[in-house]
Structure formats: C-alpha cells, structure tokens
Amino acid sequence: MTDGTYVGPKPVKPIPQEIRPSQENALRRWGEIRDWVLGLPALERVFLVGAGGSYSGLQAAHYLLDRESALPVVSVNSDEFYHRASPSVGPGALVIALSAAGATAETVRAASWAQERGAAVVAVTLKSDGPLAQAVSNGFISLNGDGNQIVLQLLVLATLAREGHDVSAKIDALHALPDATDAALRGFEPLAAAIAKDMKDVPVTYLLASGPLQGMGSTFTSCFLQxxxxxxAATINANEFFQGPFEVFDKQTKSILFLGEDATRPMVERAERFLSEHSGTTHRIDSRDLELAGVPSDQRGFIAPLVFYPMMFRLAENYASVRGYTLEGRRYMWQFAY
Amino acid sequence: MTDGTYVGPKPVKPIPQEIRPSQENALRRWGEIRDWVLGLPALERVFLVGAGGSYSGLQAAHYLLDRESALPVVSVNSDEFYHRASPSVGPGALVIALSAAGATAETVRAASWAQERGAAVVAVTLKSDGPLAQAVSNGFISLNGDGNQIVLQLLVLATLAREGHDVSAKIDALHALPDATDAALRGFEPLAAAIAKDMKDVPVTYLLASGPLQGMGSTFTSCFLQxxxxxxAATINANEFFQGPFEVFDKQTKSILFLGEDATRPMVERAERFLSEHSGTTHRIDSRDLELAGVPSDQRGFIAPLVFYPMMFRLAENYASVRGYTLEGRRYMWQFAY
Structure with a gap:
C-alpha cells in the first residue's frame, strides 16, 4: 500500500497528442460498425455495461438512444448486471460492454455471461489483446478513450439506422469533431486552471450535471477526485437537486456546473439560478461557450458530450498540477488483491 | 429562509403507530391491483417514475422486476423522464408514478405527459385528493410510505402474474410483514441510537448498499442527511465501490453498510472485507440479524427491503434526537419558490 504519490505542485502536463488520431481512427470504423449492427439477427433491447469510469462513460450514448430510439435501453454496472442476471438477457439483446484497457474483471465476466446466454455482445475497448476483447466474439478497438466515446455513438447511430432513422447529419457532425475538440481544449485551459486553483482544498466537491453530461460528472468526481x-466528492444529477441535496448548500459551498445544449439543460439552469443566490462560488463549464466550428446548431447538443470528455481530463490534469498529486497514484488499486 | 429548526438534543420520538395499519391497508389492495394489471390492453415495458426519496423508493420494485421478469424496466427521475421524452413512452408502456403526498410538481407533469402519450399510468400515493392522484386516471392510495412500498411490490407481482409466474409464495410472505416489521423496529432501536451517536458529527457520511437496498441508502443520505x-453525505452502490470510491477511505473514514439477502449481497460483503482492514468504524445493518418470523428463508431477500424502509426512518429519528435538528426543518424547501 502506498499513500499515493505526492510530488508537489508542478507545471500542468501538455494537452496529449493522441486525441485527434484516436478520434479519426474511430470515425473510420463507421461502415464496419453499421454493417455489424445491421447484420444482427434480432435487436429488441440494448444493455450498456461497464464499471466505474466506463459505466459513467456509457451515459451519453444511453441518452441518445433514449431520445431517438423506441428500443428499451438500460445502462448498468457490470457486476450488478451479472448478479441481477435478468431473464431478459439472451437472444435479441444487444450488450455493449465498455472497458478502456479491457481488463476490468467484472466487465469481462459480465460480457462472457451475456454471450453464453445468447445475447449479441460487442466490446468497446482500447486493446485487441486485452481480456475483454479476447472474451467476446465482436470488438471495436480504439486508440484511446476519446475513440471509445465515438465508437459508442457510432453503435447508437447504427442502431438508429437499423430502425430506419436518417443519421447522416450526425455522421457529418462527427467529422467536425477533431478540429472542434482541438480548439475547445486550447480555449478551456485557463478556466480549468482557475477552477482547480479555487477548488483544490474544498472539504467536499459537488458537481452538477444532467442528461448526456451526467456520466462525465460522475467520472470526474468518482474517478478523478475520489x-x-x-x-x-459527489455528482448530483440536476434532476435530483431540488429533491433534497440543495439543502446542504450555503455560502461556504463551492461547486462545479456542467451545462450542455440538450433537452435536459433547463434542469441545470434552474439549479444555477438557485446556486447564484444561496451558494458560494459556482464554476460553470458551458458548451455554449465552445466554438465547435463546423457543427450545425442543431447538432451541438449531440457533439458537446464528446468534447466535454477530454475537457474533463484536462480539468483533472490541472488539479494534479496544483495539488501536487499525480493522476497515476493509488493507495489501494493495483497495489494488492481486494 | 430559515437556518432550520435547531431545538437541541431531545428524546427520540416513539416508533409510529401507523405502520401496521398502512401495511395491512396496502395488502388488502392485492385483488384490485392484480385485476387492474391483468386488464391492461398491452404491457410491453415498465417505467418507474419518481423524484428524490420517491425515485430512490422505486429501486426495490425495480430489482424484483429485473430478477424475475422478461419485460424491460427503467426507473427514472420524473423531470428526466419528461425532458428525455423517449419515443417509447406510449401505448404498451406501464408507467408507475410514485409520490408520497402526490404534490411533487415534476412527477405530476411527468405522469400527465405519459398519459397524454397513451401510456397506462398508475399513481402510487398517500392522498386521493393530491395533485398526482387527480392528474391520472388510476391510483392506489396508501396510508403512509410503508403502504406505498407494498403497493409497488404488489404492482410488480401482478405484472409477474400476468407473465404467468406463480406469485403466491411472495403474497404469503407479505402477510408476515406487519408482525415482522414490528419486531424488527423494536430490536433495531439500540443499534440505531449507537450509529447516530457515533456518526452525528462526521465530515462526510458514506453509506454502502446494493441491489434492492441501494434506493434505501440514497433516501437516507439524500433526504435525511443532506x-x-x-x-x-453520499450513497455508494457496492457495485461501484472498487471502481474509484474506495480510494477515499482511510482509518479516519466512518461508514454505514446495508446488507440484504438478495443476489447482490456478495458485492457488499466484498466491500466490507476491504473496509474492515482499511477504514475506520463501519456500522453494519444486516437483514440476517432480523428474525422475520413467518417469512420462509427463500423469501427473506424479497421481504428485507420492506423492513429496511421503516428502519431507515428510525435511524433518521435517532440522528434528529442526538443532533438536535428536527426532521421537519428546512432552509429552502417549502420556504419560497425555486
């Protein structure tokens, strides 16, 4: 066991180079992904399965399916999926299993179990030789997590295409993503630094988000901060804010707000109005402030979560820089069996 | 705005008298509930809709459907349900809307919207003259929240009966509930007092739960503590504990553990083994410690969440007693429009 890796404050790491190639790599998979989904013998319901950051990472894809598809969709933690063992997991079910390195044992077990039950299982993962890709018959491999996010959206779009939707506008918008992400990340850096500096020692960090951004919030508070x-730290879905959690806010409370441009935005705006009056500093990260060149206005809500994904990593790097703890340090994880 | 109602420590309120009559009232509705569900023209999927404590309150019913039914089931916050506006909400969908007093505006709007879309909507609520019961065509009225929990389970059992399941063993087990609850609540009081005394000033309360008890945990941390x-405070589903949150635990961290007897128990036991070694005090509330007279061993996992529900209220009363803040006090809720 280690107490982590305190190395002291240090300059923030540069924006990684591999985001664009990973996005472009994922975009090239569209034909293959579409053909695979169109070729499934039956598609009656969808399970999105993952754990931790990969569970949170499913929420933007889940949101799009909920908004557009008539298919029933559930996103569920891998271990819960396995233990609940719903009788509905079998032929006709599409199981999309997400795991970055593909080494999360609970996700490998869940995917294998679903495949044995006769479900169509697909792995979205970075490594073709990882345990998850090895355990299931079908896999789409990305170069990094940004690619995974695009592959997930492509799987959703293929599902919508199978239902008869015209998805060409969304496919076109996705092709604007690499340039838009590049510009957004450069522009975000000063705000990320300011938030990290102001929030680095708060007793509890609350983050509010909604709809397709809620998973990004959970990844940030659970995987990066905790x-x-x-x-x-905890993420509060804006839909629950006024059902209890708002009572804990006062002038000493600082929080972070993720605002997108999807149908759930009014819930976050309502929370923001309350916080501006009754809470301390609220740091807002709003997709409306992003240029997103090449993305038509009616596709901004769809594209925003894909840009928030690497932005959240940049926010984490800025915390690591001012707090002096690297993002690689763990007390327990990977240190011993548990 | 009030800063709440600090009245100073005071004796814990007695166990309420209305639990048994409300449970018995709900049990008498079985025939009517079964006939209503059997009479639905179509039943292809289920939406469980509520907000705050009522959203959390749906999770035990959701769990039973997941375990036993082939129907797709989603539980969703009322406001999210309305804003997502999934195309799948319409004829063939059963929407079960839960709201205790039936006055939660977001739930009333969500239920009305689903009814306009052609879904079969049923209200589970305490008040036949409340806004929710008035807004929808079908309602089952309980005397208090314990009754609501039973009505929810009866709706699930009716759905299973419609699918051809024999639910008689579960109906029989439910009839043992009033006596079993009575005994469990009396027995729980010393543990509830000890937990409240030890946890009343911790900087953050983490509660771990799983499966049908996860919602009870969320109700406790969001509605009672926050x-x-x-x-x-935050509830961590045991299925996510090792995916990040466990890193925040150390010898100074105190937490509460809910253990049931359902299929998800192994996940909580795994977390417990970790906590016993790496965390400070862990208070465990385990359904195995309850007598549950008259409940056959294979029905204990089904019955336990219904007993945990009033136990959680007793735990809250014990906090109120030692902390000196009543459970009725609010800073914002009901004080002004937001």
Missing amino acids: EMQWMH | EMQWMH
Whole structure:
C-alpha cells in the first residue's frame, strides 16, 4: 500500500497528442460498425455495461438512444448486471460492454455471461489483446478513450439506422469533431486552471450535471477526485437537486456546473439560478461557450458530450498540477488483491 | 429562509403507530391491483417514475422486476423522464408514478405527459385528493410510505402474474410483514441510537448498499442527511465501490453498510472485507440479524427491503434526537419558490 504519490505542485502536463488520431481512427470504423449492427439477427433491447469510469462513460450514448430510439435501453454496472442476471438477457439483446484497457474483471465476466446466454455482445475497448476483447466474439478497438466515446455513438447511430432513422447529419457532425475538440481544449485551459486553483482544498466537491453530461460528472468526481486525488466528492444529477441535496448548500459551498445544449439543460439552469443566490462560488463549464466550428446548431447538443470528455481530463490534469498529486497514484488499486 | 429548526438534543420520538395499519391497508389492495394489471390492453415495458426519496423508493420494485421478469424496466427521475421524452413512452408502456403526498410538481407533469402519450399510468400515493392522484386516471392510495412500498411490490407481482409466474409464495410472505416489521423496529432501536451517536458529527457520511437496498441508502443520505440534517453525505452502490470510491477511505473514514439477502449481497460483503482492514468504524445493518418470523428463508431477500424502509426512518429519528435538528426543518424547501 502506498499513500499515493505526492510530488508537489508542478507545471500542468501538455494537452496529449493522441486525441485527434484516436478520434479519426474511430470515425473510420463507421461502415464496419453499421454493417455489424445491421447484420444482427434480432435487436429488441440494448444493455450498456461497464464499471466505474466506463459505466459513467456509457451515459451519453444511453441518452441518445433514449431520445431517438423506441428500443428499451438500460445502462448498468457490470457486476450488478451479472448478479441481477435478468431473464431478459439472451437472444435479441444487444450488450455493449465498455472497458478502456479491457481488463476490468467484472466487465469481462459480465460480457462472457451475456454471450453464453445468447445475447449479441460487442466490446468497446482500447486493446485487441486485452481480456475483454479476447472474451467476446465482436470488438471495436480504439486508440484511446476519446475513440471509445465515438465508437459508442457510432453503435447508437447504427442502431438508429437499423430502425430506419436518417443519421447522416450526425455522421457529418462527427467529422467536425477533431478540429472542434482541438480548439475547445486550447480555449478551456485557463478556466480549468482557475477552477482547480479555487477548488483544490474544498472539504467536499459537488458537481452538477444532467442528461448526456451526467456520466462525465460522475467520472470526474468518482474517478478523478475520489480515486486519484482522495478528495470527498459527489455528482448530483440536476434532476435530483431540488429533491433534497440543495439543502446542504450555503455560502461556504463551492461547486462545479456542467451545462450542455440538450433537452435536459433547463434542469441545470434552474439549479444555477438557485446556486447564484444561496451558494458560494459556482464554476460553470458551458458548451455554449465552445466554438465547435463546423457543427450545425442543431447538432451541438449531440457533439458537446464528446468534447466535454477530454475537457474533463484536462480539468483533472490541472488539479494534479496544483495539488501536487499525480493522476497515476493509488493507495489501494493495483497495489494488492481486494 | 430559515437556518432550520435547531431545538437541541431531545428524546427520540416513539416508533409510529401507523405502520401496521398502512401495511395491512396496502395488502388488502392485492385483488384490485392484480385485476387492474391483468386488464391492461398491452404491457410491453415498465417505467418507474419518481423524484428524490420517491425515485430512490422505486429501486426495490425495480430489482424484483429485473430478477424475475422478461419485460424491460427503467426507473427514472420524473423531470428526466419528461425532458428525455423517449419515443417509447406510449401505448404498451406501464408507467408507475410514485409520490408520497402526490404534490411533487415534476412527477405530476411527468405522469400527465405519459398519459397524454397513451401510456397506462398508475399513481402510487398517500392522498386521493393530491395533485398526482387527480392528474391520472388510476391510483392506489396508501396510508403512509410503508403502504406505498407494498403497493409497488404488489404492482410488480401482478405484472409477474400476468407473465404467468406463480406469485403466491411472495403474497404469503407479505402477510408476515406487519408482525415482522414490528419486531424488527423494536430490536433495531439500540443499534440505531449507537450509529447516530457515533456518526452525528462526521465530515462526510458514506453509506454502502446494493441491489434492492441501494434506493434505501440514497433516501437516507439524500433526504435525511443532506436535506434534513444538512450533513455532507453520499450513497455508494457496492457495485461501484472498487471502481474509484474506495480510494477515499482511510482509518479516519466512518461508514454505514446495508446488507440484504438478495443476489447482490456478495458485492457488499466484498466491500466490507476491504473496509474492515482499511477504514475506520463501519456500522453494519444486516437483514440476517432480523428474525422475520413467518417469512420462509427463500423469501427473506424479497421481504428485507420492506423492513429496511421503516428502519431507515428510525435511524433518521435517532440522528434528529442526538443532533438536535428536527426532521421537519428546512432552509429552502417549502420556504419560497425555486
């Protein structure tokens, strides 16, 4: 066991180079992904399966399916999926299993179990030789997590195409993503630095988000703040804010707000109005502030979560820089069996 | 705006008298509930809709459907349900809307919207003259929340009966509930007092639960601790514990563990083994410690969540007693429009 890797404050790491190639790599898979989904013998319902950051990482794809498809969709933690063992997992079910390195044992077990039950199982993962890709018959491999996010959206779009939807506008918008992401990340850096500096020592970090951004919020508070910075933190879905959690806010409370341009935005705006009056500083990260060149206005809500994904990693790097704890440090994870 | 109602520590309120009559009232509705569900022209999928404590309150019913039924089931916050506006909400969909007093505006709007879309909508609520019951065509009225929990389970059992399942063993087990609850609540009081005394001033309360008990955990941390005691708190589903949140635990961290007897118990036991070694005090509330007289061993996992529900209220009363803040006090809720 380690107490982590305190190395002291240090300059923030540069924006990684591999985002664009991974996005472009994923975009090239569209034909193959569409053909695979169109070729499934039956498609009656969809399970999105993952754990931790990969569970949260399913929420933007889930949102798009909910909004557009008549198919029933569930996103569920891998271990829960396995233990609940719903009788509906079998032929006709499409199971999309997400795991970055593909090494999460619970996800490998869940995907294998679903495949044995006769479901169509597809792995979305970075490594063709990882345990998840090895365990299932079908896999789409990305170069990094940004690619995974695009592959997930392509799987959703293929599902919609199978239902008869015209998805060409969304496919076109996706092709604007690499340039839009590049510009957004450069523009976000000063805000990320300011948030990290102001929030680095708060007793509890609350993050509010909604719809397709809620998963990004959970990844940030669970995987980055709790897991990598050992900070108390929780994401509150804006839909639940006024059902209890808002009572804990006062002028000493600082929080972070993710605002998208999808149908759930009014819920976050309502929370924001409350916070501006009754809470301390609220840091807002709003997709409306992003240029997103080449993305038509009616596709911004669809594209925004894919840009928030690497932005969240940049926010984490800025925390690591001012707090002096690397994102690679763990007290327990990977240190011993548990 | 009020800063709440600090009245100073005071004796814990007695166990309420209305639990048994409300349970018995709900049990008498079985024939009517079964006939209503059997009479639906189509039943292809189920939406469980509520907000806050009522959203959390849907999880035990959701769990039973997942385990036993082939129908697709989603539980969703009322506002999210309305804003997502999934095309699958319409004829063939059963929408079960839960709201205790039936006055939650978001739930009333969601239920009305689903009914306009042609879904079969049923209200589970305490008040026949409340806005929710008035807004929808079908309602089952309970005397209090314990009755609501039973009505929800009866709706699930009717759905299973419609699918051809024999639900008689579960109906029989439910009839043992009033006596079993009575005994469990009396037995729980010393443990509830000890937990409240030890946890009343912790900086953040983490509660771990799984499966049908996860919603009870969320109700406790969101509605009781955040909303009524203004304490920082979060429920961690045991299925996500090792995916990040466990890194925030150390010897100073105290937590509460809910253990049931359902298929998801192994996940909580795994977390418990970790906590016993790496965390401070862990308070465990385990359904195995309940007598549950008259409940056959194979029905204990089904019955336990229904007993945990009033136990959680007793735990809250014990917090209120030692902390000196009543459960009725609010800073914002009901004080002004938001």
